[in-house]
Amino acid sequence: MFFERQVKDFINIDPLQTGGKLSEDAKKVLLEWGDGYSICDYCTGKLEEITKPPVNRFVEELKEFFECDEVRFTTGAREGKFAVMHALSRANPDKKYVVVDSNAHYSTLLAAERAGLNVIEVENSGYPEYRINEEKYREILESRNDVLLAVLTYPDGNYGNLPDAKKVSEACRGEDVPLLLNCAYSAGRMPISMVELGADFIVASGHKSMASAGPVGVLGFSKDYTKIVARWSKYRKGKEVEFLGCTARGVPLLTLMASFDHVKERIKRWDQEVEKARWFAEEMEKLGIKQLGEKPHNHDLMFFESEILYEISRKVKRGRYFLYKELKKKRIHGIKPGLTKHFKLSTYLVPKDDLRIVLNAFEEIIEAYKV
Amino acid sequence: MFFERQVKDFINIDPLQTGGKLSEDAKKVLLEWGDGYSICDYCTGKLEEITKPPVNRFVEELKEFFECDEVRFTTGAREGKFAVMHALSRANPDKKYVVVDSNAHYSTLLAAERAGLNVIEVENSGYPEYRINEEKYREILESRNDVLLAVLTYPDGNYGNLPDAKKVSEACRGEDVPLLLNCAYSAGRMPISMVELGADFIVASGHKSMASAGPVGVLGFSKDYTKIVARWSKYRKGKEVEFLGCTARGVPLLTLMASFDHVKERIKRWDQEVEKARWFAEEMEKLGIKQLGEKPHNHDLMFFESEILYEISRKVKRGRYFLYKELKKKRIHGIKPGLTKHFKLSTYLVPKDDLRIVLNAFEEIIEAYKV
Numbered sequence: 001m002f003f004e005r006q007v008k009d010f011i012n013i014d015p016l017q018t019g020g021k022l023s024e025d026a027k028k029v030l031l032e033w034g035d036g037y038s039i040c041d042y043c044t045g046k047l048e049e050i051t052k053p054p055v056n057r058f059v060e061e062l063k064e065f066f067e068c069d070e071v072r073f074t075t076g077a078r079e080g081k082f083a084v085m086h087a088l089s090r091a092n093p094d095k096k097y098v099v100v101d102s103n104a105h106y107s108t109l110l111a112a113e114r115a116g117l118n119v120i121e122v123e124n125s126g127y128p129e130y131r132i133n134e135e136k137y138r139e140i141l142e143s144r145n146d147v148l149l150a151v152l153t154y155p156d157g158n159y160g161n162l163p164d165a166k167k168v169s170e171a172c173r174g175e176d177v178p179l180l181l182n183c184a185y186s187a188g189r190m191p192i193s194m195v196e197l198g199a200d201f202i203v204a205s206g207h208k209s210m211a212s213a214g215p216v217g218v219l220g221f222s223k224d225y226t227k228i229v230a231r232w233s234k235y236r237k238g239k240e241v242e243f244l245g246c247t248a249r250g251v252p253l254l255t256l257m258a259s260f261d262h263v264k265e266r267i268k269r270w271d272q273e274v275e276k277a278r279w280f281a282e283e284m285e286k287l288g289i290k291q292l293g294e295k296p297h298n299h300d301l302m303f304f305e306s307e308i309l310y311e312i313s314r315k316v317k318r319g320r321y322f323l324y325k326e327l328k329k330k331r332i333h334g335i336k337p338g339l340t341k342h343f344k345l346s347t348y349l350v351p352k353d354d355l356r357i358v359l360n361a362f363e364e365i366i367e368a369y370k371v
Numbered sequence: 372m373f374f375e376r377q378v379k380d381f382i383n384i385d386p387l388q389t390g391g392k393l394s395e396d397a398k399k400v401l402l403e404w405g406d407g408y409s410i411c412d413y414c415t416g417k418l419e420e421i422t423k424p425p426v427n428r429f430v431e432e433l434k435e436f437f438e439c440d441e442v443r444f445t446t447g448a449r450e451g452k453f454a455v456m457h458a459l460s461r462a463n464p465d466k467k468y469v470v471v472d473s474n475a476h477y478s479t480l481l482a483a484e485r486a487g488l489n490v491i492e493v494e495n496s497g498y499p500e501y502r503i504n505e506e507k508y509r510e511i512l513e514s515r516n517d518v519l520l521a522v523l524t525y526p527d528g529n530y531g532n533l534p535d536a537k538k539v540s541e542a543c544r545g546e547d548v549p550l551l552l553n554c555a556y557s558a559g560r561m562p563i564s565m566v567e568l569g570a571d572f573i574v575a576s577g578h579k580s581m582a583s584a585g586p587v588g589v590l591g592f593s594k595d596y597t598k599i600v601a602r603w604s605k606y607r608k609g610k611e612v613e614f615l616g617c618t619a620r621g622v623p624l625l626t627l628m629a630s631f632d633h634v635k636e637r638i639k640r641w642d643q644e645v646e647k648a649r650w651f652a653e654e655m656e657k658l659g660i661k662q663l664g665e666k667p668h669n670h671d672l673m674f675f676e677s678e679i680l681y682e683i684s685r686k687v688k689r690g691r692y693f694l695y696k697e698l699k700k701k702r703i704h705g706i707k708p709g710l711t712k713h714f715k716l717s718t719y720l721v722p723k724d725d726l727r728i729v730l731n732a733f734e735e736i737i738e739a740y741k742v
Contacts, residue, residue, distance in 0.1 A: 001396055001632050003424035003625060005403050007412055020407020025372055030401045032376050034626070036391020036578025036585045041378055041704070053374035075446045075586060078615045090487070109606040110615050116461070119606075207407025207621055214407045214621025215446060215586070235480040235490075244449045244481050250578055250585025252621055254374060255405070261372050333412070 014334030068220030078107035080203035103156030159293030160301030169198025211259035385705030439591030449478035451574035474527035530664030531672030540569025582630035
């Protein structure tokens with residue numbers, strides 16, 4: 001049976017998808033390594049040590065890329081977060097709290113919940129910028145001694161805000177609480193150094209930001225935590241309990257490897273991507289559509305608020321689905337069906353000419369519907 | 372960067388790989404849906420409910436196929452086992468034991484270990500058949516009340532033994548202990564009905580036995596356990612904690628879907644596969660290579676013992692790697708490097724003509740080296 005992807009030739013501004021588009025090299029390895037477990041051809045027991053294809057070399061390159069001591073593959077950022085929380089919790093059963101920014105992805109909360117931990121949320125500044133108050137981490141950590149881990153979303157997937165990770169890591173270091181950075185929307189788009197940001201753990205997502213097929217992710221961490229996070233099974237020497245012995249055992253890992261040259265190149269152009277995002281936001285504002293979140297913005301993922309589109313949706317026949325349907329007609333994908341007042345999008349790697357088409361589309365839709 | 376798969380045109384008898392070779396339909400969806408998170412094009416919050424591509428319809432087909440009430444996707448059999456153990460353990464914190472057959476895959480032990488559970492092993496009959504004594508399950512379960520879950524490997528990945536699952540499930544039912552069947556090497560190769568076998572949970576592996584790219588698996592279970600295994604997050608309505616909100620979010624799931632017609636057809640020819648395996652084993656025995664495990668054998672995965680090859684390995688220059696290297700020269704893949712005395716292989720979907728080439732290869736190698 002074959003399933004056609006309907007939006008494949010559309011202009012794609014879906015925040016989930018702009019960073020996960022395969023590179024040409026990645027497309028080639030898909031067929032070559034598509035068969036189940038072909039990555040195990042020469043495996044001698046550990047995914048990260050496979051030499052053909054050179055996974056082991058790739059692990060070393062990733063350590064350098066993220067400036068971390070250890071790298072393990074996961075099936076995504078959320079699985080990395082859970083592995084860290086679960087492992088730390090086992091080592092420190094008395095510490096039952098995770099401090100999390102209030103812009104965190106829902107999977108951070110679920111990872112804590114699954115690990116049996118409670119969540120303390122660090123508030124944001126509210127409308128219109130929703131900035132995380134980094135100082136609050138220090139206040140919370142100073143006031144209690146039952147915090148297992150701090151998590152900072154860098155950036156968050158709603159507003160695309162990039163908080164000051166160094167400020168948070170300094171607070172964590174001062175209170176001896178490890179810090180995990182959720183880099184699902186940054187690692188693979190912009191340069192990320194675990195050392196420079198002062199984190200103990202980072203999680204990255206292949207399908208979100210590293211030009212890979214899903215599901216695959218990277219967990220980078222400091223060697224201080226190797227014995228906890230990568231502890232061996234008592235039943236099988238060398239098999240790591242927290243990763244059930246093996247994780248991303250399939251072709252998504254090959255696409256991650258094949259896209260790595262492309263990823264290393266594209267992060268050098270991050271400044272241009274930010275500049276393009278700011279230009280796009282300004283153009284949207286000219287149409288009366290307001291960009292929320294940090295301003296000026298520092299990321300391609302942006303959240304917009306539109307009273308005009310919302311007012312239209314209250315009057316038209318198709319109601320709140322009209323925007324989605326109009327954009328679909330114009331072959332633009334990425335704004336969720338049913339949203340008009342608040343929606344997010346990403347301009348990452350979308351050519352400026354395509355973004356002009358998107359801007360024209362919004363303008364035309366407003367023109368066509370407004371009374 | 373491109374990575375070439377060296378063994379792609381080899382005759383493949385690797386037990387990990389014969390059931391995971393992509394169908395032609397699966398190859399086609401790989402490119403169509405390769406981009407990261409393309410499966411989320413029309414997602415409204417739950418993987419199993421996506422309508423384009425028709426994941427929701429596929430879920431219904433799988434329920435029918437495995438005769439189970441509920442289906443969730445996982446990234447493989449081991450992740451399914453851990454999810455079940457972890458969820459049950461949270462609901463029943465006093466029950467700290469899992470009863471497991473001694474032929475279990477190492478990942479069953481790791482799943483229990485990760486979930487903080489202890490393992491009680493049900494012994495096998497030892498050399499040469501290594502049969503699981505199904506009656507032992509009853510004895511163990513009758514003698515204690517701290518057993519959270521029983522696990523039976525059906526068949527195991529070492530000898531390819533198919534124990535009497537019904538006997539085990541009757542014992543479990545009698546003692547009110549749920550049973551999980553690890554069907555990584557059966558679901559997708561032979562007909563598997565959860566109802567008929569009397570299990571409460573089954574785990575299947577897309578990359579091992581359902582003609583899929585990895586990593587993807589299926590967890591089937593009885594509705595008696597929905598509230599425990601598929602419980603919702605207190606933070607996000609509808610998001611299931613034990614699956615971190617979403618699991619196999621990528622193209623491996625599309626290959627699983629695309630291959631399903633092929634899989635439904637091929638399980639009808641299971642008897643022929645068993646017949647072919649038995650023929651192969653007989654031919655190996657004529658060469659002095661003994662098949663261990665159940666006899667007559669009921670699965671394509673077989674374990675062999677060869678004194679002759681072992682004796683050769685002790686004398687030749689390349690030592691225990693000679694067999695692997697000779698087979699490689701003959702373009703045969705699947706016997707692990709370094710093994711001569713004991714090795715496993717699979718004849719699943721390997722044409723009889725290719726198996727004759729394999730048999731000739733063994734014969735020629737023995738002839739060439741024996742003194």
